[in-house]
Amino acid sequence: MKLRIAILSLLFWLSPMAMLHAHEAHRNNEPDPVTHSPADIDTGKKIKIDQSRTIPNQQAEHGHKVGTSTNFNIVDFLGRLHPAAVHFPIALFLVAALAELIVIINPSAGVGSSIRFLVWTGAAGGVVAAILGWLAGGIRMSDRSEILGLHRWTGTGIAVAGLFLAFLSSAPANSSKRTVFRIGLAGVAFAILIQGYWGAEMSLGPNHMGMKGS
Template sequence: MKFLGALHPAFVHFPIAFLLAAALAEGLLFLNPSTGLGTTVRFLTWTGAGGGVLAAFLGWFAGGFRLSDRSDLLGMHRWNGTGIAIGGLILVAQLPKGQNITASRKWFRLLLALIAGLLLWQGYMGGELAMGPDHLGLKG
Protein backbone atom coordinates (compact mmCIF):
# COMPACT_ATOMS: atom_id res chain seq x y z
CA MET A 1 0.00 0.00 0.00
CA LYS A 2 2.84 2.39 0.81
CA PHE A 3 4.33 1.88 -2.67
CA LEU A 4 1.03 2.73 -4.39
CA GLY A 5 0.64 5.82 -2.23
CA ALA A 6 4.16 6.94 -3.14
CA LEU A 7 3.10 6.91 -6.82
CA HIS A 8 0.36 9.50 -6.23
CA PRO A 9 2.52 12.62 -6.81
CA ALA A 10 3.88 11.19 -10.05
CA PHE A 11 0.41 10.45 -11.43
CA VAL A 12 -1.40 13.70 -10.64
CA HIS A 13 0.33 16.02 -13.08
CA PHE A 14 -0.87 14.59 -16.38
CA PRO A 15 -4.59 14.61 -15.51
CA ILE A 16 -4.25 18.19 -14.29
CA ALA A 17 -2.50 19.22 -17.50
CA PHE A 18 -4.94 17.34 -19.73
CA LEU A 19 -8.06 18.76 -18.11
CA LEU A 20 -6.69 22.31 -17.99
CA ALA A 21 -5.66 21.98 -21.65
CA ALA A 22 -9.18 20.71 -22.43
CA ALA A 23 -10.59 23.84 -20.78
CA LEU A 24 -8.24 26.03 -22.83
CA ALA A 25 -9.12 24.23 -26.07
CA GLU A 26 -12.84 24.47 -25.28
CA GLY A 27 -12.41 28.20 -24.62
CA LEU A 28 -10.73 28.61 -28.00
CA LEU A 29 -13.52 26.59 -29.59
CA PHE A 30 -16.05 28.89 -27.95
CA LEU A 31 -14.28 31.98 -29.32
CA ASN A 32 -13.76 30.52 -32.78
CA PRO A 33 -15.89 27.46 -33.64
CA SER A 34 -14.02 26.98 -36.93
CA THR A 35 -10.84 25.93 -35.09
CA GLY A 36 -12.02 22.32 -35.20
CA LEU A 37 -10.79 21.56 -31.68
CA GLY A 38 -13.72 19.30 -30.80
CA THR A 39 -11.71 16.09 -31.25
CA THR A 40 -8.85 17.54 -29.21
CA VAL A 41 -11.24 18.44 -26.39
CA ARG A 42 -12.65 14.90 -26.46
CA PHE A 43 -9.18 13.34 -26.25
CA LEU A 44 -8.00 15.65 -23.46
CA THR A 45 -11.20 15.13 -21.49
CA TRP A 46 -11.09 11.32 -21.76
CA THR A 47 -7.40 11.06 -20.84
CA GLY A 48 -7.69 13.67 -18.10
CA ALA A 49 -10.71 12.00 -16.53
CA GLY A 50 -9.16 8.53 -16.71
CA GLY A 51 -5.89 9.76 -15.26
CA GLY A 52 -7.80 11.66 -12.59
CA VAL A 53 -9.49 8.48 -11.41
CA LEU A 54 -6.10 6.76 -11.20
CA ALA A 55 -4.56 9.74 -9.36
CA ALA A 56 -7.44 9.83 -6.86
CA PHE A 57 -7.18 6.07 -6.32
CA LEU A 58 -3.47 6.39 -5.59
CA GLY A 59 -4.21 9.39 -3.36
CA TRP A 60 -6.36 7.20 -1.14
CA PHE A 61 -3.37 4.89 -0.73
CA ALA A 62 -1.15 7.89 0.08
CA GLY A 63 -3.53 9.39 2.65
CA GLY A 64 -4.92 6.17 4.06
CA PHE A 65 -8.38 4.69 3.77
CA ARG A 66 -10.34 6.76 6.29
CA LEU A 67 -13.15 9.26 6.08
CA SER A 68 -11.58 11.93 8.30
CA ASP A 69 -8.00 13.15 8.42
CA ARG A 70 -5.44 14.38 10.89
CA SER A 71 -5.47 17.83 9.27
CA ASP A 72 -8.15 19.96 7.66
CA LEU A 73 -5.89 20.57 4.66
CA LEU A 74 -5.43 16.86 4.00
CA GLY A 75 -9.17 16.32 4.39
CA MET A 76 -9.97 19.08 1.89
CA HIS A 77 -7.36 17.72 -0.52
CA ARG A 78 -8.73 14.16 -0.21
CA TRP A 79 -12.37 15.06 -0.81
CA ASN A 80 -11.71 17.71 -3.45
CA GLY A 81 -9.59 15.17 -5.38
CA THR A 82 -12.26 12.51 -5.03
CA GLY A 83 -14.87 15.01 -6.22
CA ILE A 84 -12.73 16.01 -9.21
CA ALA A 85 -12.33 12.34 -10.20
CA ILE A 86 -16.10 11.82 -10.03
CA GLY A 87 -16.67 15.12 -11.82
CA GLY A 88 -14.30 14.00 -14.58
CA LEU A 89 -16.40 10.90 -15.17
CA ILE A 90 -19.54 13.03 -15.31
CA LEU A 91 -17.71 15.38 -17.68
CA VAL A 92 -16.97 12.48 -20.05
CA ALA A 93 -20.66 11.56 -20.00
CA GLN A 94 -21.49 15.17 -20.93
CA LEU A 95 -19.09 15.30 -23.89
CA PRO A 96 -20.91 16.67 -26.92
CA LYS A 97 -21.02 14.36 -29.89
CA GLY A 98 -19.02 15.43 -32.94
CA GLN A 99 -18.22 19.08 -33.54
CA ASN A 100 -21.53 20.39 -32.20
CA ILE A 101 -20.89 23.98 -31.11
CA THR A 102 -24.47 24.79 -30.12
CA ALA A 103 -26.05 25.34 -26.72
CA SER A 104 -25.77 21.59 -26.05
CA ARG A 105 -22.17 22.35 -25.00
CA LYS A 106 -23.39 24.69 -22.27
CA TRP A 107 -23.43 22.12 -19.44
CA PHE A 108 -20.20 20.55 -20.61
CA ARG A 109 -18.48 23.94 -20.63
CA LEU A 110 -19.85 24.89 -17.24
CA LEU A 111 -18.69 21.62 -15.65
CA LEU A 112 -15.30 21.82 -17.39
CA ALA A 113 -14.78 25.37 -16.07
CA LEU A 114 -15.76 24.25 -12.57
CA ILE A 115 -13.35 21.30 -12.70
CA ALA A 116 -10.56 23.55 -14.01
CA GLY A 117 -11.05 25.89 -11.05
CA LEU A 118 -11.13 23.00 -8.59
CA LEU A 119 -7.95 21.59 -10.14
CA LEU A 120 -6.11 24.85 -9.53
CA TRP A 121 -7.23 24.83 -5.89
CA GLN A 122 -6.35 21.14 -5.60
CA GLY A 123 -2.86 21.75 -6.95
CA TYR A 124 -2.34 24.55 -4.46
CA MET A 125 -3.41 22.32 -1.57
CA GLY A 126 -1.16 19.51 -2.83
CA GLY A 127 1.74 21.94 -2.88
CA GLU A 128 0.96 23.00 0.68
CA LEU A 129 1.00 19.35 1.77
CA ALA A 130 4.19 18.48 -0.10
CA MET A 131 6.25 21.65 0.39
CA GLY A 132 4.76 23.24 3.49
CA PRO A 133 2.65 26.27 4.32
CA ASP A 134 2.96 29.30 2.06
CA HIS A 135 4.97 27.33 -0.49
CA LEU A 136 4.27 30.02 -3.09
CA GLY A 137 5.42 32.81 -0.77
CA LEU A 138 2.12 34.68 -1.05
CA LYS A 139 1.93 35.68 2.61
CA GLY A 140 5.25 37.32 3.03
Protein backbone atom coordinates in the same frame (compact mmCIF):
# COMPACT_ATOMS: atom_id res chain seq x y z
CA MET B 1 -0.70 15.53 -33.49
CA LYS B 2 1.20 18.70 -32.56
CA LEU B 3 -1.28 19.31 -29.74
CA ARG B 4 -0.75 15.83 -28.30
CA ILE B 5 3.05 16.19 -28.51
CA ALA B 6 2.78 19.48 -26.64
CA ILE B 7 0.68 17.79 -23.95
CA LEU B 8 3.22 15.00 -23.46
CA SER B 9 6.01 17.56 -23.23
CA LEU B 10 4.08 19.43 -20.56
CA LEU B 11 3.56 16.23 -18.59
CA PHE B 12 7.28 15.45 -18.54
CA TRP B 13 8.07 19.05 -17.64
CA LEU B 14 5.85 18.81 -14.58
CA SER B 15 8.17 16.47 -12.70
CA PRO B 16 6.26 14.55 -10.02
CA MET B 17 8.53 14.08 -7.02
CA ALA B 18 7.58 17.09 -4.88
CA MET B 19 5.19 15.35 -2.48
CA LEU B 20 7.11 12.17 -1.64
CA HIS B 21 8.55 13.39 1.67
CA ALA B 22 5.06 14.07 3.08
CA HIS B 23 3.78 10.59 2.27
CA GLU B 24 4.59 8.95 5.60
CA ALA B 25 2.96 11.71 7.66
CA HIS B 26 -0.23 11.49 5.63
CA ARG B 27 -0.43 7.71 5.94
CA ASN B 28 0.00 8.04 9.71
CA ASN B 29 -2.81 10.64 9.91
CA GLU B 30 -0.55 13.23 11.49
CA PRO B 31 -1.74 16.84 11.91
CA ASP B 32 -0.41 19.69 9.81
CA PRO B 33 3.24 20.56 10.63
CA VAL B 34 3.92 23.61 12.75
CA THR B 35 5.62 26.46 10.93
CA HIS B 36 6.12 30.11 11.78
CA SER B 37 6.42 33.15 9.58
CA PRO B 38 9.47 35.43 9.57
CA ALA B 39 7.26 38.10 11.19
CA ASP B 40 6.84 35.86 14.24
CA ILE B 41 10.59 35.61 14.59
CA ASP B 42 11.30 39.30 13.87
CA THR B 43 8.78 40.52 16.45
CA GLY B 44 10.28 38.30 19.13
CA LYS B 45 7.08 36.40 19.83
CA LYS B 46 7.42 33.59 22.34
CA ILE B 47 6.71 30.46 20.35
CA LYS B 48 6.52 26.96 21.73
CA ILE B 49 7.62 24.62 18.95
CA ASP B 50 6.85 20.93 18.92
CA GLN B 51 10.02 19.65 17.27
CA SER B 52 8.41 16.32 16.44
CA ARG B 53 5.96 18.02 14.05
CA THR B 54 8.30 20.25 12.05
CA ILE B 55 8.80 19.53 8.36
CA PRO B 56 12.59 18.83 8.52
CA ASN B 57 12.08 16.27 11.27
CA GLN B 58 9.25 14.62 9.32
CA GLN B 59 11.59 14.34 6.34
CA ALA B 60 14.40 12.88 8.46
CA GLU B 61 12.06 10.41 10.10
CA HIS B 62 10.67 9.39 6.72
CA GLY B 63 14.17 8.90 5.30
CA HIS B 64 15.10 6.71 8.26
CA LYS B 65 12.04 4.53 7.78
CA VAL B 66 12.74 4.12 4.08
CA GLY B 67 16.35 3.23 4.72
CA THR B 68 15.62 0.61 7.39
CA SER B 69 12.50 -1.01 5.98
CA THR B 70 12.99 -4.41 4.37
CA ASN B 71 9.39 -5.45 3.70
CA PHE B 72 7.79 -4.48 0.40
CA ASN B 73 4.31 -3.01 0.88
CA ILE B 74 2.25 -2.87 -2.33
CA VAL B 75 -0.23 -0.34 -0.90
CA ASP B 76 2.60 1.94 0.20
CA PHE B 77 4.30 1.56 -3.20
CA LEU B 78 1.13 2.42 -5.11
CA GLY B 79 0.52 5.40 -2.86
CA ARG B 80 3.95 6.76 -3.74
CA LEU B 81 2.92 6.79 -7.41
CA HIS B 82 0.24 9.40 -6.70
CA PRO B 83 2.49 12.46 -7.26
CA ALA B 84 3.46 11.06 -10.68
CA ALA B 85 -0.05 10.07 -11.75
CA VAL B 86 -1.73 13.31 -10.69
CA HIS B 87 0.10 15.42 -13.26
CA PHE B 88 -1.63 13.71 -16.18
CA PRO B 89 -5.23 14.75 -15.42
CA ILE B 90 -4.00 18.20 -14.36
CA ALA B 91 -2.40 18.87 -17.73
CA LEU B 92 -5.12 17.15 -19.77
CA PHE B 93 -8.06 18.99 -18.19
CA LEU B 94 -6.33 22.36 -18.33
CA VAL B 95 -5.46 21.92 -22.01
CA ALA B 96 -9.03 20.72 -22.69
CA ALA B 97 -10.38 23.89 -21.08
CA LEU B 98 -8.05 25.98 -23.25
CA ALA B 99 -9.13 24.08 -26.38
CA GLU B 100 -12.80 24.57 -25.52
CA LEU B 101 -12.17 28.30 -25.12
CA ILE B 102 -10.63 28.31 -28.58
CA VAL B 103 -13.76 26.62 -29.95
CA ILE B 104 -15.96 29.26 -28.32
CA ILE B 105 -13.89 32.03 -29.91
CA ASN B 106 -13.45 30.25 -33.25
CA PRO B 107 -15.96 27.42 -33.86
CA SER B 108 -14.14 26.43 -37.07
CA ALA B 109 -10.87 25.74 -35.25
CA GLY B 110 -11.38 21.99 -35.69
CA VAL B 111 -10.24 20.83 -32.26
CA GLY B 112 -13.48 19.15 -31.19
CA SER B 113 -12.11 15.62 -31.42
CA SER B 114 -9.02 16.66 -29.47
CA ILE B 115 -11.23 17.99 -26.67
CA ARG B 116 -13.04 14.65 -26.39
CA PHE B 117 -9.70 12.83 -26.32
CA LEU B 118 -8.31 15.16 -23.65
CA VAL B 119 -11.37 14.94 -21.41
CA TRP B 120 -11.76 11.17 -21.65
CA THR B 121 -8.06 10.60 -21.00
CA GLY B 122 -8.07 13.16 -18.21
CA ALA B 123 -11.11 11.49 -16.63
CA ALA B 124 -9.42 8.08 -16.69
CA GLY B 125 -6.23 9.56 -15.29
CA GLY B 126 -8.22 11.40 -12.63
CA VAL B 127 -9.78 8.18 -11.37
CA VAL B 128 -6.37 6.49 -11.21
CA ALA B 129 -4.81 9.49 -9.45
CA ALA B 130 -7.67 9.64 -6.93
CA ILE B 131 -7.35 5.95 -6.08
CA LEU B 132 -3.60 6.30 -5.64
CA GLY B 133 -4.19 9.41 -3.55
CA TRP B 134 -6.43 7.48 -1.16
CA LEU B 135 -3.72 4.85 -0.84
CA ALA B 136 -1.11 7.55 -0.22
CA GLY B 137 -3.11 9.42 2.41
CA GLY B 138 -4.65 6.38 4.08
CA ILE B 139 -8.18 5.11 3.57
CA ARG B 140 -10.31 6.98 6.11
CA MET B 141 -13.19 9.43 6.05
CA SER B 142 -11.60 12.18 8.14
CA ASP B 143 -8.06 13.49 8.61
CA ARG B 144 -6.28 15.25 11.46
CA SER B 145 -4.59 17.37 8.81
CA GLU B 146 -7.04 19.98 7.53
CA ILE B 147 -5.05 20.46 4.33
CA LEU B 148 -4.96 16.73 3.62
CA GLY B 149 -8.73 16.53 4.15
CA LEU B 150 -9.34 19.36 1.69
CA HIS B 151 -6.92 17.81 -0.81
CA ARG B 152 -8.48 14.35 -0.45
CA TRP B 153 -12.09 15.36 -1.02
CA THR B 154 -11.40 17.99 -3.67
CA GLY B 155 -9.41 15.40 -5.62
CA THR B 156 -12.21 12.87 -5.27
CA GLY B 157 -14.71 15.45 -6.48
CA ILE B 158 -12.55 16.29 -9.49
CA ALA B 159 -12.34 12.60 -10.42
CA VAL B 160 -16.14 12.19 -10.24
CA ALA B 161 -16.74 15.43 -12.15
CA GLY B 162 -14.22 14.33 -14.79
CA LEU B 163 -16.25 11.21 -15.54
CA PHE B 164 -19.40 13.32 -15.82
CA LEU B 165 -17.66 15.69 -18.24
CA ALA B 166 -16.37 12.81 -20.35
CA PHE B 167 -19.93 11.69 -21.12
CA LEU B 168 -20.86 15.27 -22.02
CA SER B 169 -17.81 15.91 -24.20
CA SER B 170 -19.60 14.75 -27.38
CA ALA B 171 -22.54 17.13 -26.92
CA PRO B 172 -23.15 19.27 -30.00
CA ALA B 173 -22.27 22.94 -29.99
CA ASN B 174 -24.98 25.42 -28.96
CA SER B 175 -26.85 22.70 -27.05
CA SER B 176 -27.78 22.89 -23.38
CA LYS B 177 -25.56 19.88 -22.66
CA ARG B 178 -22.60 21.67 -24.22
CA THR B 179 -23.25 24.66 -21.98
CA VAL B 180 -23.26 22.38 -18.94
CA PHE B 181 -20.06 20.78 -20.22
CA ARG B 182 -18.34 24.14 -20.58
CA ILE B 183 -19.38 25.33 -17.13
CA GLY B 184 -18.30 22.03 -15.59
CA LEU B 185 -14.96 22.05 -17.41
CA ALA B 186 -14.26 25.59 -16.23
CA GLY B 187 -15.13 24.54 -12.69
CA VAL B 188 -12.83 21.52 -12.84
CA ALA B 189 -9.99 23.64 -14.23
CA PHE B 190 -10.40 26.10 -11.35
CA ALA B 191 -10.64 23.30 -8.79
CA ILE B 192 -7.42 21.78 -10.17
CA LEU B 193 -5.58 25.04 -9.53
CA ILE B 194 -6.83 25.10 -5.93
CA GLN B 195 -5.99 21.42 -5.58
CA GLY B 196 -2.45 22.10 -6.75
CA TYR B 197 -2.07 24.80 -4.12
CA TRP B 198 -3.15 22.43 -1.34
CA GLY B 199 -0.80 19.78 -2.68
CA ALA B 200 2.07 22.23 -2.45
CA GLU B 201 0.99 23.18 1.07
CA MET B 202 1.50 19.55 2.07
CA SER B 203 4.77 19.02 0.22
CA LEU B 204 6.44 22.40 0.83
CA GLY B 205 4.79 23.35 4.13
CA PRO B 206 2.01 25.71 5.22
CA ASN B 207 2.06 29.21 3.72
CA HIS B 208 4.63 28.11 1.13
CA MET B 209 3.79 31.13 -1.03
CA GLY B 210 3.96 33.56 1.89
CA MET B 211 0.47 34.94 1.25
CA LYS B 212 -0.76 34.64 4.85
CA GLY B 213 0.03 37.29 7.40
CA SER B 214 1.69 36.76 10.74
